Amino acid sequence: MAVSEKVLSARKTLGGGEPAERRITARLWFPASLLLIIVGWEVAVRVTQVNSVLVPTPVSVVQALWRGLAQTGPASFYPHFWRTLQEVLLGFGGGVVIGLLLGGLVAISPTAQAIIRPYIVMIEAVPKIAIAPLMVVWLGFGIESKVALAVLVTFFPIFVNTVSGMRSVPAERLELMRSLRAGRALTIRLVIVPSALPFIFAGLEIAAVYAVIAAIVSEFVSGQMGLGVLILQANFRLDIATVFAILILLGLMGIGMTKLIELARKRIVFWDRN
Amino acid sequence: MADLVTRTPVVSARGLSKVYSTRTGTPVVALTDVSFDVAEGEFVSILGPSGCGKSTLLRIVAGLTGETEGTVDVNAAGAGPGTDVGLMFQQAVLLPWRTVEQNVALPGIVAGRRFRDVRPRARSLIEMVGLDGFAEKYPGELSGGMQQRAALARSLLQDPRLLLLDEPFGALDAMTRDQMNLEVERVRQQTGKTILLVTHSIAEAVFLSDRIIVMTGRPGTIREIVDVTLARPRELEVTGSADFGAYTNQIRKLLDRPE
């Protein structure tokens, strides 16, 4: 009895404790290491004599962030944040709608596939970001050119994943519907679309990241407003702390979108166990 | 037996052959000259070595594949399209985003009925196959045997006259398999359905069937048709009887002897 108890407790320490305990420890690793990095960074900048304008300390980054958020007027982050978010959301929304529609069409119609596919492949080969200046020529310096680029960029992952999701439905499921004498429309609605959802959600997650990239790059190219513009302005002023502060905001925007999509995925594709 | 012969058979196959064309160019002869009848209310099993065309035969009867030669008449017309034949495969093929009762109701939905109209029947079938309490669970929460039970209930939803079962319990462990065989035997007793079963298990075939179609290796053709006259209803005890042993021996010899 005593021996087996000893073995048990030995195993416990080896395994790192109960699963729940282990999960909590795992969750603490990231904040702990982050804190360490931040403190290390602060100390390193202060101790070594690097130019603290070029490499801001964490404290000054937080100060810049606070300044931007607390301020009203043209230097405030809010209008720019809002503008970039608008570009991202409109571009993302448009790309998703077009990607789903065209992807669905190509997946179910051989004719559509024959017509659309070659164009998709052609456009695919061009780095979309390189079209940003062209968008300005066509659509102006306003929000339209940014949204258009974001649409173009987000459209691809959605399109590709919709097509491959609808194409890779397990054959048994289609056979089941055939054995029930189900028509095409019903098979699409009851089997093909639901089967494609895990793929589509994977596409959405990629598209969200792309949308932010597209918005920022087109603001770099021709922006009058937006976080991308703020980054450029701060960069020119050598206000690197502000650049970092805005990068943090952009990161939060990306994380927010990804989290929302993940939440929707867990609710809608709850049955998918990867 | 005499009145069975006079009635129109539910399945009538004449000179069925199937040749698959393949990507490499050499065609595969899966079936040659297969003829048999299945009478109403009869339980017929198809036994044969792997690759002899059993699934092909069943798929032709189900209308999922065309035959290369011959004819097959399936005279099981029910109330509407899709209601004539119930099908069950080796895998349960449940849709993971539908609950058990929604899966069982699927044939009704496809036939254009509303879920709330089909639901009572789905529920009673779920109970019949012993899945009480699981109607609102998702397939991912069910064991393999439970999923096959759900698939069995689904195949019965539209009350088809003919059930086509392709190794439905091949993926299950021996104990669950015995239980499922009893389940099928019970369904047959309660509903009087005509059943055509493909199986690899000699014991399963003898236990369940009125007749067993024993096939040769590829290209598959009928080696012999064995009548099983064990008394019905059958319980698992019958598998220990001398008659049962004699049938399994006879069939094993038929399968072993190349010709």
Ligand SMILES: Nc1ncnc2c1ncn2[C@@H]1O[C@H](COP(=O)(O)OP(=O)(O)OP(=O)(O)O)[C@@H](O)[C@H]1O
């Ligand atoms: N779609 C297909 N295309 C080409 N050949 C096929 C196809 N389906 C089956 N075959 C071939 O036809 C033959 C019979 O196949 P079938 O699946 O009917 O055999 P089976 O008796 O059901 O075998 P098993 O007992 O292993 O399930 C096999 O040689 C197989 O390779």
Ligand SMILES: [Mg+2]
């Ligand atoms: Mg088979």
